[in-house]
Amino acid sequence: MRRLYATVGVALCLACAHLGPSAYGEEIPRLTFAQLVDSIRANFEVTQTIKSYSGKEVEIQGFIIPAGPPDLSFFLLSRVSAMGNYCCEVPVGQDETVYVYAAKGVKILYDPLRVYKVRGAFEAGPYTDRTYGISLYRVRNARVEEAVGARIFKLGETTTPGSNK
Amino acid sequence: MTVLTVALRSLRGRFVASALTALSIALGISLVIASVLLSRGIKEGFLEGTTDYSLVVGAKGSPTQLVLNVVFRMDVPTPNILYRSYRQLLDDPRVEVAVPVALGDAYQGFRYVATTGAYFAAFPWRRKVFAVSSGRFFRDDAPEQPTYEAVVGAEAARRTGLRVGDRFYEGEEMAEYPLAVVGILRSTGSADDRAIFFTLASFWEMNEVSRKMKIKPLTAVLVRPKRMSDLPSLHRGLNVSTETQAVFPSAVLLTIFNLLSLAEEVLTMILTTVVIVVLLYLFISMYSATLERKREIATMRALGARRATILGIVLLESCALAVIGGVAGILGGHGAAYLGASLLAARGGLVTNLSLVSALEPVVFASVIFLGALAGLLPAVLAYRTEVAENLAPLS
Numbered sequence: 001m002r003r004l005y006a007t008v009g010v011a012l013c014l015a016c017a018h019l020g021p022s023a024y025g026e027e028i029p030r031l032t033f034a035q036l037v038d039s040i041r042a043n044f045e046v047t048q049t050i051k052s053y054s055g056k057e058v059e060i061q062g063f064i065i066p067a068g069p070p071d072l073s074f075f076l077l078s079r080v081s082a083m084g085n086y087c088c089e090v091p092v093g094q095d096e097t098v099y100v101y102a103a104k105g106v107k108i109l110y111d112p113l114r115v116y117k118v119r120g121a122f123e124a125g126p127y128t129d130r131t132y133g134i135s136l137y138r139v140r141n142a143r144v145e146e147a148v149g150a151r152i153f154k155l156g157e158t159t160t161p162g163s164n165k
Numbered sequence: 166m167t168v169l170t171v172a173l174r175s176l177r178g179r180f181v182a183s184a185l186t187a188l189s190i191a192l193g194i195s196l197v198i199a200s201v202l203l204s205r206g207i208k209e210g211f212l213e214g215t216t217d218y219s220l221v222v223g224a225k226g227s228p229t230q231l232v233l234n235v236v237f238r239m240d241v242p243t244p245n246i247l248y249r250s251y252r253q254l255l256d257d258p259r260v261e262v263a264v265p266v267a268l269g270d271a272y273q274g275f276r277y278v279a280t281t282g283a284y285f286a287a288f289p290w291r292r293k294v295f296a297v298s299s300g301r302f303f304r305d306d307a308p309e310q311p312t313y314e315a316v317v318g319a320e321a322a323r324r325t326g327l328r329v330g331d332r333f334y335e336g337e338e339m340a341e342y343p344l345a346v347v348g349i350l351r352s353t354g355s356a357d358d359r360a361i362f363f364t365l366a367s368f369w370e371m372n373e374v375s376r377k378m379k380i381k382p383l384t385a386v387l388v389r390p391k392r393m394s395d396l397p398s399l400h401r402g403l404n405v406s407t408e409t410q411a412v413f414p415s416a417v418l419l420t421i422f423n424l425l426s427l428a429e430e431v432l433t434m435i436l437t438t439v440v441i442v443v444l445l446y447l448f449i450s451m452y453s454a455t456l457e458r459k460r461e462i463a464t465m466r467a468l469g470a471r472r473a474t475i476l477g478i479v480l481l482e483s484c485a486l487a488v489i490g491g492v493a494g495i496l497g498g499h500g501a502a503y504l505g506a507s508l509l510a511a512r513g514g515l516v517t518n519l520s521l522v523s524a525l526e527p528v529v530f531a532s533v534i535f536l537g538a539l540a541g542l543l544p545a546v547l548a549y550r551t552e553v554a555e556n557l558a559p560l561s
Contacts, residue, residue, distance in 0.1 A: 065400075066415035067219050067393050070212055070422070075415075078397055082413065097394040109426070110419035131290045133392050
């Protein structure tokens with residue numbers, strides 16, 4: 001009888017483990033800043049490939065730049081942290097930011113040196129907002145959380161950022 | 166006679182004990198309500214009073230000091246930057262608006278803010294609207310021809326009594342340079358209500374050191390970029406420079422909120438302890454009252470009162486104390502919050518939205534009644550189980 005309970009318990013745990021991630025949106029595609037930058041074309045245009053994500057739920061990871069109000073209803077998501085003055089180049093004239101319009105009630109402890117995971121409806125292509133001006137990439141109705149559980153690599157291993165969940 | 170009437174008469178019968186119990190509940194609830202309202206009001210005050218500009222550019226030093234001083238008129242001004250930093254920002258193609266400000270000195274505690282007319286300008290992205298309730302805005306003047314015209318914030322005007330046409334100065338060295346009030350601002354719900362504005366030329370001429378300086382000093386420049394996506398590169402460029410730092414005002418506020426949330430957690434623990442102590446006091450009060458009234462309860466039972474009726478009377482007494490204490494506590498909490506907000510405002514703090522009745526009050530009130538019933542449950546069960554024969558026996 002005990003073995004039966006144990007078997008049923010293990011089976012239930014495995015079922016939950018299998019169902020869990022999809023319930024939390026495992027299928028949501030992740031876009032990287034490298035993909036976004038590579039998709040920019042002349043005259044503020046973007047490629048059809050990146051446009052195909054428009055209206056779909058995506059995940060983008062980056063640093064928060066609180067360019068809007070302190071309730072974080074709007075902020076920029078950037079490849080580079082606003083704090084490290086010498087870590088990496090910030091290109092002038094090259095758009096490496098995503099305009100994030102957050103869903104109400106962003107409850108995070110803001111840390112300029114922390115990578116955050118943003119999920120929401122993606123928009124690609126030029127758009128002019130009355131308050132925040134022109135942008136190339138936007139995420140609307142966004143949910144924000146700290147990006148945790150990043151894969152740790154062994155010496156000699158390589159990876160693509162898209163698989164880093 | 167209804168169960169409620171019996172319960173209320175019973176409470177009136179031991180008036181002093183009942184009043185003290187209700188008072189202790191009221192004090193506990195007042196503390197909870199006032200703390201939550203003030204904590205929320207301070208946060209809202211910072212949110213509403215913040216600037217619409219995306220960057221504050223000032224001298225190297227503390228970002229918090231720069232934002233608190235330039236945006237909220239708290240703390241002391243950071244060291245000066247040179248006027249040419251402002252000119253460079255004006256010439257930068259990424260910048261839409263750059264507004265220079267120089268801070269220092271005050272009149273009766275209300276800070277002087279020297280700036281240009283651009284400070285009051287309206288933009289599509291700007292939430293804050295400046296308007297004068299009387300008079301007009303000051304005119305921008307040439308550096309060699311200062312006008313000494315001042316525009317006074319709504320709160321500063323109310324507290325100092327300054328009116329359009331008045332001339333004023335503070336400190337004998339300023340007697341040669343009195344400012345003339347040309348306008349009074351409407352309230353903006355921000356630190357600008359507590360400021361006195363005038364032109365940069367007047368500011369430089371009033372100060373002995375800046376009068377002699379060839380390149381004039383500023384405290385900070387408020388910057389709005391044409392495209393938000395240019396902010397990271399603007400921010401980085403100004404921070405890599407050895408002369409200036411650029412700060413996102415919202416980043417500073419979020420850091421302050423992070424610290425406040427730690428204080429809120431401590432406050433929550435303290436308030437939880439207060440609520441537990443108040444509940445214990447209510448429980449002890451009801452328990453001792455039930456023990457004292459065993460004979461009275463036995464008499465009621467002997468006269469035909471059912472056990473359920475006795476249970477109901479004790480529970481109603483406990484709930485009635487909770488309701489009286491809860492109502493008094495919510496009213497007292499709002500009163501204490503207003504008093505606290507007035508004291509903070511007198512010291513330059515921004516506290517807003519205290520008058521809003523949110524979900525807090527109904528939740529607190531319902532919780533007080535529920536917990537009041539819970540505290541009265543054991544004494545009620547004790548009363549329910551009171552034996553008639555045992556407690557009606559002769560006392561001697």
